[in-house]
Amino acid sequence: MQPPPPPPSFPSPVPAVELLVKDGCHLCEDALAVVDEVCGRLGVDWKAVDIARRPDLAERHAEEIPVLMVDGVQRDFWRIDPARLERMLTADRP
Numbered sequence: 001m002q003p004p005p006p007p008p009s010f011p012s013p014v015p016a017v018e019l020l021v022k023d024g025c026h027l028c029e030d031a032l033a034v035v036d037e038v039c040g041r042l043g044v045d046w047k048a049v050d051i052a053r054r055p056d057l058a059e060r061h062a063e064e065i066p067v068l069m070v071d072g073v074q075r076d077f078w079r080i081d082p083a084r085l086e087r088m089l090t091a092d093r094p
Contacts, residue, residue, distance in 0.1 A: 015089050017046035019080075020057055020067040031066040031080045038085045 019035050021028035032048060039046045051058040051065065061067045064077040070088055 015044060016069075016071050017044055017089070018069040019046065019048050020051050020061055020065060020069065021048050022051050022058075022065050025065055027078055028066045031068070034080045034082050034085065035068070038082050038089070042086065042089055044089055 017035065017039055019028075019031055021032065035046055035048075038044075049057065051061060061077070066077065066080065067074055068076040068080050068085065075088055076084065
């Protein structure tokens with residue numbers, strides 16, 4: 001008999017961080033710098049996603065760019081607060 005799988009509500013030990021951006025966006029440049037600094041300092045991998053390559057995201061977030069996603073959940077947009085991001089990435093993590 002195999003043990004049951006863990007409940008899906010357990011947070012991932014490493015948060016998945018994505019920043020939705022688009023070319024020519026001055027707020028995106030600021031957000032990229034903030035996410036790079038905070039994630040770099042905490043040792044958290046992250047990726048920038050160009051919404052021009054993702055029509056589904058472009059349609060949904062066209063007026064909110066940049067958008068910060070953590071573990072698939074929209075957490076912030078327009079201006080990314082470094083202290084808030086750090087709290088999100090360190091809260092309830094092993």
